Amino acid sequence: xxxxxxxxxxxxxxxxxxxxxxxxxxxxxxxxxxxxxxxxxxxxxxxxxxxxxxxxxxxxxxxxxxxxxxxxxxxxxxxxxxxxxxxxxxxxxxxxxxxxxxxxxxxxxxxxxxxxxxxxxxxxxxxxxxxxxxxxxxxxxxxxxxxxxxxxxxxxxxxxxxxxxxxxxxxxxxxxxxxxxxxxxxxxxxxxxxxxxxxxxxxxxxxxxxxxxxxxxxxxxxxxxxxxxxxxxxxxxxxxxxxxxxxxxxxxxxxxxxxxxxxxxxxxxxxxxxxxxxxxxxxxxxxxxxxxxxxxxxxxxxxxxxxxxxxxxxxxxxxxxxxxxxxxxxxxxxxxxxxxxxxxxxxxxxxxxxxxxxxxxxxxxxxxxxxxxxxxxxxxxxxxxxxxxxxxxxxxxxxxxxxxxxxxxxxxxxxxxxxxxxxxxxxxx
Amino acid sequence: xxxxxxxxxxxxxxxxxxxxxxxxxxxxxxxxxxxxxxxxxxxxxxxxxxxxxxxxxxxxxxxxxxxxxxxxxxxxxxxxxxxxxxxxxxxxxxxxxxxxxxxxxxxxxxxxxxxxxxxxxxxxxxxxxxxxxxxxxxxxxxxxxxxxxxxxxxxxxx
Numbered sequence: 001x002x003x004x005x006x007x008x009x010x011x012x013x014x015x016x017x018x019x020x021x022x023x024x025x026x027x028x029x030x031x032x033x034x035x036x037x038x039x040x041x042x043x044x045x046x047x048x049x050x051x052x053x054x055x056x057x058x059x060x061x062x063x064x065x066x067x068x069x070x071x072x073x074x075x076x077x078x079x080x081x082x083x084x085x086x087x088x089x090x091x092x093x094x095x096x097x098x099x100x101x102x103x104x105x106x107x108x109x110x111x112x113x114x115x116x117x118x119x120x121x122x123x124x125x126x127x128x129x130x131x132x133x134x135x136x137x138x139x140x141x142x143x144x145x146x147x148x149x150x151x152x153x154x155x156x157x158x159x160x161x162x163x164x165x166x167x168x169x170x171x172x173x174x175x176x177x178x179x180x181x182x183x184x185x186x187x188x189x190x191x192x193x194x195x196x197x198x199x200x201x202x203x204x205x206x207x208x209x210x211x212x213x214x215x216x217x218x219x220x221x222x223x224x225x226x227x228x229x230x231x232x233x234x235x236x237x238x239x240x241x242x243x244x245x246x247x248x249x250x251x252x253x254x255x256x257x258x259x260x261x262x263x264x265x266x267x268x269x270x271x272x273x274x275x276x277x278x279x280x281x282x283x284x285x286x287x288x289x290x291x292x293x294x295x296x297x298x299x300x301x302x303x304x305x306x307x308x309x310x311x312x313x314x315x316x317x318x319x320x321x322x323x324x325x326x327x328x329x330x331x332x333x334x335x336x337x338x339x340x341x342x343x344x345x346x347x348x349x350x351x352x353x354x355x356x357x358x359x360x361x362x363x364x365x366x367x368x369x370x371x372x373x374x375x376x377x378x379x380x381x382x383x384x385x386x387x388x389x390x391x392x393x394x395x396x397x398x399x400x401x402x403x404x405x406x407x408x409x410x411x412x413x414x415x416x417x418x419x420x421x422x423x424x425x426x427x428x429x
Numbered sequence: 430x431x432x433x434x435x436x437x438x439x440x441x442x443x444x445x446x447x448x449x450x451x452x453x454x455x456x457x458x459x460x461x462x463x464x465x466x467x468x469x470x471x472x473x474x475x476x477x478x479x480x481x482x483x484x485x486x487x488x489x490x491x492x493x494x495x496x497x498x499x500x501x502x503x504x505x506x507x508x509x510x511x512x513x514x515x516x517x518x519x520x521x522x523x524x525x526x527x528x529x530x531x532x533x534x535x536x537x538x539x540x541x542x543x544x545x546x547x548x549x550x551x552x553x554x555x556x557x558x559x560x561x562x563x564x565x566x567x568x569x570x571x572x573x574x575x576x577x578x579x580x581x582x583x584x585x586x587x
Contacts, residue, residue, distance in 0.1 A: 107545075129458065159523075191456055192456070208548075209544060211545075265470070275534060276526055279531075281521075281522045281523075282522070288580055395522065398523070406522060
């Protein structure tokens with residue numbers, strides 16, 4: 001353990017400690033979840049080792065012991081309003097969100113679409129309006145990319161004037177990352193032709209409210225995709241089966257699910273969601289419009305509220321960083337509320353507009369600590385502290401319910417306090 | 430390979446493969462009449478507004494029957510958000526947004542109500558019912574109080 005160099009306050013270790021300390025450090029690591037007490041008896045075979053196991057299912061699901069690794073639902077009985085399902089970041093690792101745990105917001109349930117009958121129409125200011133079936137799209141050249149999708153309202157509880165005690169799932173669970181495969185929208189627009197007067201397109205879903213958003217034509221021609229596959233399989237119903245618009249790095253709501261129509265137009269339609277919902281009010285009474293970008297952000301997932309540190313010792317602090325502006329270039333982690341910082345290791349490959357896993361080894365002394373992460377992206381943007389973003393954007397006059405959206409587009413720092421007992425709580429620091 | 434031969438080879442390559450760049454061309458041409466039933470986008474200048482009109486007297490019972498259960502009597506809010514009233518936006522970032530205090534364009538009303546309301550039976554209102562007291566000429570001329578209340582966040586992305 002001679003190579004374990006403390007590089008920042010409260011026991012943060014050099015990110016290369018794993019490479020140097022190797023197995024010795026790994027053996028000394030303490031898990032966040034409570035381990036079962038070590039058996040006092042000599043080792044013996046358990047029942048599952050003494051007989052054949054269960055039948056291989058046609059479609060696999062996680063172990064029955066993982067039943068708590070689920071989305072949390074805002075409206076489980078389907079009352080006539082929006083439904084949210086949030087990703088359990090604290091129970092996941094790596095950078096790819098399993099399809100069944102990808103966050104979902106559905107404004108009137110998940111449309112149940114027969115793919116044989118679904119159609120995509122591209123019209124408006126084009127030379128040739130065209131209709132595409134799913135079969136037709138499946139014959140086009142495909143592109144794949146890892147990218148995150150994040151609701152513009154993710155992390156909104158951090159606009160509360162007091163820190164809301166809730167899990168990272170409740171606070172930041174409206175962001176997920178997957179490998180999406182589909183047809184580049186630019187490929188289809190080459191075939192329809194684009195009238196030079198077209199400056200926007202209006203995307204519309206086949207769901208009950210025909211959800212509609214306006215997208216600048218430049219984004220459509222840049223990296224937009226008609227996504228058909230999610231982590232290798234067809235899109236989940238809640239993520240837009242059989243096709244959605246994918247706008248890497250841009251507000252989740254614009255990534256229109258169950259996509260059925262793209263109309264090229266001269267000016268934005270000023271749809272409900274762009275002119276009302278995703279237009280955050282500023283302290284001076286004006287409101288931001290066309291926010292679009294999901295800006296550079298990070299948060300620590302392990303440890304986080306709900307997970308316990310059962311004893312002093314070695315831990316790995318781990319979390320997720322991402323930016324709608326490109327690749328993450330650096331993540332710094334503090335264990336003393338931002339007084340000193342250690343650079344985190346970034347799990348390779350670091351991909352543009354995708355989740356990047358960061359890790360820092362930590363020797364917890366057993367005393368109080370405040371953990372924070374802060375990310376930088378390749379475009380030079382820095383994740384703001386909470387104080388910095390609140391100074392510009394204001395904060396709620398009250399402590400709203402954790403599922404409320406007092407504002408939009410919070411990308412400031414999140415702080416977790418560790419008590420001497422090893423409990424994790426949400427604080428502003 | 431001489432320069433001449435290389436140029437010739439490249440030309441053949443371009444001729445043979447240039448057509449692939451245009452894509453598989455598997456889209457089916459479709460005309461405006463075929464799209465019409467889906468083409469429900471309204472622009473702020475009124476583009477796309479259909480014919481139709483109503484009067485306040487005709488609109489009141491429609492509101493009572495199809496809207497009030499969620500939006501309350503006279504639009505004051507119930508299970509869902511109020512559509513009228515609303516505090517000044519300078520009251521704080523979590524001021525409840527209503528049509529009156531926030532929405533920049535009146536055309537959004539027609540667009541959203543027609544496409545998404547009533548919640549359980551979207552796109553069942555007639556155009557006359559959606560218009561209530563307005564029509565395609567008068568609606569876009571309504572200047573909403575908060576029209577100039579917005580700042581584009583990233584103008585370079587537009």
